[in-house]
Amino acid sequence: xxxxxxxxxxxxxxxxxxxxxxxxxxxxxxxxxxxxxxxxxxxxxxxxxxxxxxxxxxxxxxxxxxxxxxxxxxxxxxxxxxxxxxxxxxxxxxxxxxxxxxxxxxxxxxxxxxxxxxxxxxxxxxxxxxxxxxx
Numbered sequence: 087x088x089x090x091x092x093x094x095x096x097x098x099x100x101x102x103x104x105x106x107x108x109x110x111x112x113x114x115x116x117x118x119x120x121x122x123x124x125x126x127x128x129x130x131x132x133x134x135x136x137x138x139x140x141x142x143x144x145x146x147x148x149x150x151x152x153x154x155x156x157x158x159x160x161x162x163x164x165x166x167x168x169x170x171x172x173x174x175x176x177x178x179x180x181x182x183x184x185x186x187x188x189x190x191x192x193x194x195x196x197x198x199x200x201x202x203x204x205x206x207x208x209x210x211x212x213x214x215x216x217x218x219x220x221x
Contacts, residue, residue, distance in 0.1 A: 166202040176211055177220035
């Protein structure tokens with residue numbers, strides 16, 4: 087198409103009217119091709135947009151779901167003691183508590199950064215506290 091355009095427009099023009107119609111037809115053809123491509127791009131963008139909306143909906147639903155073990159964990163935590171309860175039950179200071187953890191005499195069950203204990207986990211330290219007269 088470019089060869090024809092160059093031959094007709096750039097070469098000697100015998101008939102200016104014919105050359106003008108040829109350029110006009112070539113431009114019109116190019117415009118139609120471009121218009122078809124733009125329509126196809128718009129269609130694809132609509133498909134991408136609907137896919138992204140579906141993904142967002144799925145992610146939102148998944149984030150709002152309560153994990154299966156969450157109810158069990160919260161029920162289990164009701165029976166466990168946190169640090170404040172352990173300090174009170176054993177009659178020790180916070181620094182003593184962390185020293186016992188560091189020495190391995192108390193082994194917390196960690197949930198995130200928080201320490202929890204079953205009452206049975208504290209039996210040995212309860213006996214030690216009784217022996218030393220802390221409780």
